[in-house]
Amino acid sequence: ELKVEQNPLFLSMQEGKNYTIYCNYSTTSDRLYWYRQDPGKSLESLFVLLSNGAVKQEGRLMASLDTKARLSTLHITAAVHDLSATYFCAGSRANDMRFGAGTRLTVKP
């Protein structure tokens, strides 16, 4: 069974700082996804990582995938308040998609 673990689960950071969220998965995963969820809202797709060494960037967020280490990272550069949300990673094998518990990010002025 594919298991996905994220850390940290809670992250409080100041504006302008950098930080990384880690996502480990237990067995081979076809794809690795990152989603953002605002309180009371749905999930918004951020990145889809398809292969080893894949790196994608959008604004202050950058995601990478290391399939050998079974690790994906979401790096936040120069955080701003608007990035406050919960971030989920998810792995998939065939039709099976499993989510991590989420990282609740709070960016303080």
Next chain:
Amino acid sequence: NAGVMQNPRHLVRRRGQEARLRCSPMKGHSHVYWYRQLPEEGLKFMVYLQKENIIDESGMPKERFSAEFPKEGPSILRIQQVVRGDSAAYFCASSPQSGQSNGQPQHFGDGTRLSIL
């Protein structure tokens, strides 16, 4: 709005009643997934359906829960004889085909918040 449509957004039921949650996938999508999210937790996979077929229901409790995706109309997640522990947000997602095979992310609806009194 061409996105995934879920209704109702909020549903309140008393213990023992039935809850019906509806999901209309994005236009052109034929694959539907249901997830449950408990407060402060991640999403738990429940069931994956294609039109008229249940492909994977390994995450769905065997009793009281059922799901369907008829040829016409929305997908329905049905919970019979609800209990307090069923209180959660239920999200539906859709993809044009087996999303994982072509790298497309699943697109999520806004969810139904189910509260059991």
